[in-house]
Amino acid sequence: METPVVHIVDDDALARAALARLLDAAQIRTACHAGAEAFLQAYDPLLPGCLVVEADLPGTCGLRLQEHLLSAGSELPVIFVSRSGDVPVSVRALRNGAVDFLQKPYDPRRIMDSIRMVLDGVQSRYPERERQARLREKFAQLSPREREVLDHVLRGDVSKIIARDLNISVRTVDVHRARIKDKLRCPNSAALVRDAVLAFGLDILHPHDFPKT
Known part of the structure; x- marks a missing residue:
């Protein structure tokens, strides 16, 4: 310290x-x-x-x-x-x-x-x-589209729902999800949720509350 x-x-x-x-x-x-x-x-x-x-x-x-x-x-x-x-x-x-x-x-x-x-x-x-x-610095590395995908992931949406809402293919959603996990160094969605809450508090789990950076 x-x-x-x-x-x-x-x-x-x-x-x-x-x-x-x-x-x-x-x-x-x-x-x-x-x-x-x-x-x-x-x-x-x-x-x-x-x-x-x-x-x-x-x-x-x-x-x-x-x-x-x-x-x-x-x-x-x-x-x-x-x-x-x-x-x-x-x-x-x-x-x-x-x-x-x-x-x-x-x-x-x-x-x-x-x-x-x-x-x-x-x-x-x-x-x-x-x-x-430090966690907020990591989240700030995400692109605008990756933040949109992450917002849906934090709500528990599966790739098919995310693809429909964002008007992109399921394959593209999966690519974004993989990049998000790589940038944030999170092995799975549970780790994503944990780090998001640690960085921004419980309000991050509400729809469309992901901070715009």
Whole structure:
């Protein structure tokens, strides 16, 4: 498993460095970013970790960064720090799922406790999330026609029914099914269903719910 990374996003260079030193002393891996844009360019959603972000960033503020991550489906835990301690912003951040909201100057023990709590949870969840991400990458390799065939396979349709619905021959359906199994490295239809559920959840078994990539 990859070592979790604490992303520190703060336009105050001294504040970034101080928190990085605190975490380095605790042997916690860090990555420092001067703003939201720099963080987004460097961020790899497949790597475990958490985000410590200044709420009052110039440009894209911390709250907007949090909401951007949420809209992208990110589960990255977020801890806010703030120069102003603005109450409406803190309420909105916490409603959006922030782990903590600390006004500067904060107690180093408090932020360390929050970060350690987050990283403990991240490390316990990461193997499952990593597997899901890898499976989704495999499904993304399928062609549009293969995704249509797979949608029918997940509903339990036999090749004859699939051929009729897609207006293609049974032989062509069987060719697509073989290619799907080869790309996904699944020996049979049961394995296809298992991996689809692991990648996308039980809703994938509903008709026409296969994600379009």
